[in-house]
Amino acid sequence: MPKLDDRLKAVAVQIRSSVHADIGSDHGHLIKALLTAGRIQRGIAIEVNQRPFENSRSTLTGLNADVRLADGLAGLNPGEADSLSICGMGGELIARILQSYPDRVPPDLVLQPNRCPEAVRRWALGSGYHLVDEQLVIGRLRYQILRFQRNHACPDPAYASVDRDAALLFGPLLIRRWEPQFRDVLLDEYRYLNDFDRRTNESQHRLDALANLLQSEPPHSNGLDG
């Protein structure tokens, strides 16, 4: 898939549908890569700002894609897309965009918050979307790529038998998989926050949650010993 960094590559492999909308398309590379790889038949790129809207339009010229200048889901009709991505924004903004037009949110979502993924997980829990996959990609930041599917039938099983607070902050599926790279990211953040003399309530809360997770980590050695 041309021109995608590891973060957007990890997003792209989660998407396979007929019509896909990307909100905040900026350069338009994600939709282009999805179309040229045959992962989608039609793309809808939505941008709120003029310059990135024009960049998307230029990237997607000649491809089966609409490029729209609009604020989030205001640019998408109900039922128009099978799937949607929102990448490279804060989690609160992603949640706000989704909350603004609940009836326009497609059944399949891939969301990549640059920060505050808990806002996205909280939105999904309250809106009948189940978390079906979480990936961690280490780049300029530590990116979480979250995939959701609409399911109003039952509570999200991703949160069964994990601490809800830690799961919202760090990811229930990532915690269950407990891969070395994920554990190292948690341990780095624990050490960083632990070195602070004065912590905000929020950073103290994260530190406590990290300490609990790392102390109760599954079978291998306790990360807090070293």
Ligand SMILES: C[S@@+](CC[C@H](N)C(=O)[O-])C[C@H]1O[C@@H](n2cnc3c(N)ncnc32)[C@H](O)[C@@H]1O
């Ligand atoms: C940091 S860029 C990320 C671009 C691309 N999605 C990526 O991950 O590489 C965020 C883009 O989202 C656009 N954006 C922010 N809020 C938006 C909204 N409410 N509706 C549509 N686009 C928005 C910005 O103009 C910007 O181009």
